[in-house]
Amino acid sequence: MRIAILGFGSVGRGIARAILAKNLDITVTGLADSRSGIIDPAGIDLQTALDQKENGGPCGSPEVSPADVVAKADYDVLVEVTPTNVDDGEPALGHIRGALGRQKHVVTSNKGPIALAYPELRALAAANGVFLKYEATVCGAIPLIHAMQEGLAGNTISRLYGVFNGTCNYILTRMAEDSLTYEQALAEARELGYAEADPTYDVEGIDAGVKLVILANTILDMQTTLDDVERTGITLLTPEALQLAEDQDCTIRLIGEIVPEAGVLRVSPRIVAKAHPLVVEGTLNAVTVETDLAGDLTFIGKGAGSTETASAVIGDLLYIRDRHVQGS
Amino acid sequence: MKLEMKDRPGQLVAALQPISAVGGNIVAVIHQRETPAVTETLDVQIVLKLPEGRLSRLLELLREQGVNVVRIDEERLLYECTLIMIGHLMHTDLSDTVDRIDTTGSAEVTELSLVMPAIASPSSARITIRSTTRTEMKKAIRILRGVAEQKSLLIIEPLEGA
Ligand SMILES: NC(=O)c1ccc[n+]([C@@H]2O[C@H](COP(=O)([O-])OP(=O)(O)OC[C@H]3O[C@@H](n4cnc5c(N)ncnc54)[C@H](OP(=O)(O)O)[C@@H]3O)[C@@H](O)[C@H]2O)c1
Numbered sequence A: 001m002r003i004a005i006l007g008f009g010s011v012g013r014g015i016a017r018a019i020l021a022k023n024l025d026i027t028v029t030g031l032a033d034s035r036s037g038i039i040d041p042a043g044i045d046l047q048t049a050l051d052q053k054e055n056g057g058p059c060g061s062p063e064v065s066p067a068d069v070v071a072k073a074d075y076d077v078l079v080e081v082t083p084t085n086v087d088d089g090e091p092a093l094g095h096i097r098g099a100l101g102r103q104k105h106v107v108t109s110n111k112g113p114i115a116l117a118y119p120e121l122r123a124l125a126a127a128n129g130v131f132l133k134y135e136a137t138v139c140g141a142i143p144l145i146h147a148m149q150e151g152l153a154g155n156t157i158s159r160l161y162g163v164f165n166g167t168c169n170y171i172l173t174r175m176a177e178d179s180l181t182y183e184q185a186l187a188e189a190r191e192l193g194y195a196e197a198d199p200t201y202d203v204e205g206i207d208a209g210v211k212l213v214i215l216a217n218t219i220l221d222m223q224t225t226l227d228d229v230e231r232t233g234i235t236l237l238t239p240e241a242l243q244l245a246e247d248q249d250c251t252i253r254l255i256g257e258i259v260p261e262a263g264v265l266r267v268s269p270r271i272v273a274k275a276h277p278l279v280v281e282g283t284l285n286a287v288t289v290e291t292d293l294a295g296d297l298t299f300i301g302k303g304a305g306s307t308e309t310a311s312a313v314i315g316d317l318l319y320i321r322d323r324h325v326q327g328s
Numbered sequence B: 001m002k003l004e005m006k007d008r009p010g011q012l013v014a015a016l017q018p019i020s021a022v023g024g025n026i027v028a029v030i031h032q033r034e035t036p037a038v039t040e041t042l043d044v045q046i047v048l049k050l051p052e053g054r055l056s057r058l059l060e061l062l063r064e065q066g067v068n069v070v071r072i073d074e075e076r077l078l079y080e081c082t083l084i085m086i087g088h089l090m091h092t093d094l095s096d097t098v099d100r101i102d103t104t105g106s107a108e109v110t111e112l113s114l115v116m117p118a119i120a121s122p123s124s125a126r127i128t129i130r131s132t133t134r135t136e137m138k139k140a141i142r143i144l145r146g147v148a149e150q151k152s153l154l155i156i157e158p159l160e161g162a
Helices: A012-019 A045-052 A066-072 A092-101 A111-127 A146-150 A166-178 A183-191 A206-218 A239-244 A306-323 B011-021 B055-064 B096-102 B135-152
Strands: A002-006 A026-034 A037-039 A076-080 A105-108 A157-163 A252-259 A265-272 A284-291 A297-301 B002-007 B025-031 B041-047 B071-072 B081-088 B105-114 B122-129 B153-156
Touching: A002 A066, A002 A092, A002 A306, A012 A026, A012 A306, A026 A066, A037 A066, A066 A092, A076 A092, A076 A306, A092 A105, A092 A111, A105 A111, A105 A306, A111 A206, A146 A206, A146 A284, A146 A297, A157 A166, A166 A183, A166 A239, A166 A252, A166 A284, A206 A252, A206 A265, A239 A252, A239 B081, A239 B105, A239 B122, A265 B081, A297 B041, A297 B096, B002 B011, B011 B025, B011 B041, B011 B055, B025 B055, B025 B081, B025 B105, B055 B071, B081 B135, B096 B105, B096 B122, B105 B135
Parallel strands: A002 A026, A002 A076, A076 A105, A265 B153
Antiparallel strands: A026 A037, A157 A252, A157 A284, A252 A265, A284 A297, B002 B041, B002 B071, B025 B041, B081 B122, B081 B153, B105 B122
């Protein structure tokens, strides 16, 4: 199977390393970062590209643009792993449209296009007879979308709720453990690389909200946007509030919740019993799905990370290969 | 259930032992502050949870202890919900916040723990509401959300409903 990778950051490089380390039968024929690109039908030397990137250089040649890779490289699947943009989905949206229009499958970890334009993209994929897969957009390594679409296919989901943002979970875990203030815990998360310089997207619950929109629109037959999510972040939480919860064997977690029948999408800090399976430590994610046939299921795993997110992307790639790509 | 009694020295202590003896659980002890302080007695309300069918035995034990029960209010506050509030709770009139729920008549604040770290910084409180029905609980939480919005307080609700 031949793939082109757009974006050579944490996730893109995680995919490259996994391809190098394991015999996955995947050849990379196109690659681009923000400033450069490579097209090589015989297969790109990934180790060289990784080394160049590690040394601060571009992964390829400045003459080849990301758009060139989308339009001209010879690939079966486009892997779109550029930064998320929740306002207009670009540049990923353009990349994905371009690939689907060329009858190429698409696998992405990019939340923007899926949250903003799933119906259009799905229709475009169907019209071109190709797959659009996005497992990595929600909860990193946890195969939540696959489980809901395939394993739980016959079930009606009455409620879905969980910890969708590892950064917030880390901050709350630390506030509870050592009575840190929000600011102290955030500073620590930044130092460890768990929080961005501008943490707004995580701590205001936007990231979790976008993930809810993706699940609602792509699996639960809802039509929602980020504006439909009732959203409260964690910035006002106090160590005293966590202690008051602790006194009752509870703690506080940022919980994303969907109640399809009531049309509720909500991200807010909630009091949760410490014995509840959703109370996971550090940057872990955890999601409980309430269903009619299967009962309640809780999924726990790493919600981010280079290798972990690559795992979800590779799962989607192999899914497509096993079903649709001939002659790879 | 609520028991009301005169708070003469020793009465409260005398009431506690029989309650635990019959398997009851004290939810709250409320001193009725409105009672004029000049009288040497003070009204005390004990809100408690009692297993079915233990009331008469409890009253018997209380009588033996010489506790003077003034009134029994056998309201069945079956639903309980604990929330946490963060913000300038005192400056935004905490007792008014509590009153807005209590005045519904069918839900009431039975416990409140307040932590005030420093003068200007926001305080945190854990508030327990009990109600007779699930619908009343939902209504009480809706009221609290409204108050919170008005007073710029953050309300943290439990993951599981009432
Ligand atoms: N990291 C995670 O754990 C994780 C988990 C789940 C989902 N995701 C999602 O996966 C995507 C990638 O995340 P990441 O952590 O790998 O991000 P990242 O480390 O910031 O890397 C982004 C990559 O995209 C490149 N890029 C930026 N604009 C581009 C453009 N117009 N055309 C082509 N490439 C462009 C960047 O180029 P330069 O190298 O030249 O800057 C960089 O190589 C994001 O959408 C993110 O939300 C990430």
